Amino acid sequence: MSQAYDRVYNFSAGPGTLPVEVLEQARDEMLNWHGTGMSVMEMSHRSKPFESILEGTEQDLRTLMGIPDNYRVLFLQGGASLQFTMVAMNFLPKDGVADYVLTGAWGKKAMQAAQLQGDVNVVFDAKATGYDHAPLPHTLTFDGKAAYLHITSNETIHGVDFLRDPSVDLPVICDMSSNILSRPMDVTRYAVIYAGAQKNLGPAGVSVVIARDDMLEKVPQGLPPMLDYRLQSENKSMYNTPPCYSIYICGLGFKHLLKTGGVEAAAKRNEEKAKIVYDAIDGSGGFYKGHAQVNSRSRMNIPFTLPSEELTVEFLKGAKERGMLELKGHRSVGGCRASVYNAFPKEGCLALAQFMKEFAAKNG
Numbered sequence: 582m583s584q585a586y587d588r589v590y591n592f593s594a595g596p597g598t599l600p601v602e603v604l605e606q607a608r609d610e611m612l613n614w615h616g617t618g619m620s621v622m623e624m625s626h627r628s629k630p631f632e633s634i635l636e637g638t639e640q641d642l643r644t645l646m647g648i649p650d651n652y653r654v655l656f657l658q659g660g661a662s663l664q665f666t667m668v669a670m671n672f673l674p675k676d677g678v679a680d681y682v683l684t685g686a687w688g689k690k691a692m693q694a695a696q697l698q699g700d701v702n703v704v705f706d707a708k709a710t711g712y713d714h715a716p717l718p719h720t721l722t723f724d725g726k727a728a729y730l731h732i733t734s735n736e737t738i739h740g741v742d743f744l745r746d747p748s749v750d751l752p753v754i755c756d757m758s759s760n761i762l763s764r765p766m767d768v769t770r771y772a773v774i775y776a777g778a779q780k781n782l783g784p785a786g787v788s789v790v791i792a793r794d795d796m797l798e799k800v801p802q803g804l805p806p807m808l809d810y811r812l813q814s815e816n817k818s819m820y821n822t823p824p825c826y827s828i829y830i831c832g833l834g835f836k837h838l839l840k841t842g843g844v845e846a847a848a849k850r851n852e853e854k855a856k857i858v859y860d861a862i863d864g865s866g867g868f869y870k871g872h873a874q875v876n877s878r879s880r881m882n883i884p885f886t887l888p889s890e891e892l893t894v895e896f897l898k899g900a901k902e903r904g905m906l907e908l909k910g911h912r913s914v915g916g917c918r919a920s921v922y923n924a925f926p927k928e929g930c931l932a933l934a935q936f937m938k939e940f941a942a943k944n945g
């Protein structure tokens with residue numbers, strides 16, 4: 582499939598690779614969507630055709646994730662980073678406090694944004710070990726007074742995954758930007774879920790927010806309208822013009838995922854893909870070192886280092902020559918990072934593992 586278009590193996594952490602079938606369908610429907618005589622880009626968001634796209638996209642996401650009826654699904658702009666602020670504005674009361682778990686850089690950013698809105702309490706911080714693990718749920722302690730507990734299900738930069746749904750007596754708000762739809766998740770364990778689309782859902786420009794009704798009832802009066810979850814929900818994500826085209830592409834992605842076995846099948850594929858790369862790291866006799874501790878290893882983002890900066894540069898160059906791009910690690914962790922989201926093909930993981938083996942044999 583990829584060969585037909587000269588496509589590379591794109592290991593980018595985000596925006597990430599999209600399924601070729603989705604891009605092909607978008608291409609085929611580009612100039613005339615379903616006989617409307619226009620592109621989805623050109624459609625009124627209040628038109629019947631776009632209404633059907635929005636409704637279908639929400640319905641397919643509900644099916645994929647098993648979202649119960651007492652949750653609203655919103656499609657908002659501003660990226661996951663705006664959600665850091667909106668979460669605190671909407672759910673952190675003036676006289677209250679919110680608990681934050683810091684398993685990496687994104688959780689820390691979410692906490693810092695919330696700090697500007699009210700009092701936060703850091704209940705777990707993996708900074709001392711360089712953000713290489715998630716807490717075991719039973720080791721977390723709460724004073725029970727927090728309005729919510731914020732976690733990041735997958736830390737994209739540090740490659741740290743919770744690997745399980747939390748089970749705590751607080752409303753859990755979760756940033757799922759980099760592993761939503763990567764495996765079955767029990768939505769009922771969360772009060773609010775949010776995710777920027779460009780990692781595992783679709784293109785940049787839209788964020789999905791899944792919020793339980795009782796949380797929306799708690800939203801205070803007087804927030805700026807665009808930052809008010811309740812208002813956005815009452816207007817079904819159409820308070821203003823939504824990111825129509827990004828929503829449409831997400832919708833194509835959801836249909837494609839449903840057709841290929843849903844999140845259960847995706848989870849199996851993701852396990853298999855990640856294992857190929859982790860095995861290459863673990864089988865290298867210490868030449869490659871994974872960043873995250875083994876029991877917190879992300880299935881989506883795999884940061885690893887080589888013995889030296891020089892070898893890293895050479896490795897990246899060799900990978901590029903073999904059609905493997907965007908493997909450079911985030912500057913805060915260094916080394917390399919392979920992001921292997923839902924749409925990333927297994928063949929790319931096999932090609933990377935093979936090159937890693939050859940490179941280590943030659944330079945180890």
Ligand SMILES: *Cc1c(COP(=O)(O)O)cnc(C)c1O
Pocket residue numbers: 595659660661662663687733735736737756757758759777778780
């Ligand atoms: C990328 C990312 C973000 C930031 O997303 P934007 O849409 O660029 O604001 C937040 N959280 C996580 C876990 C991410 O991976």
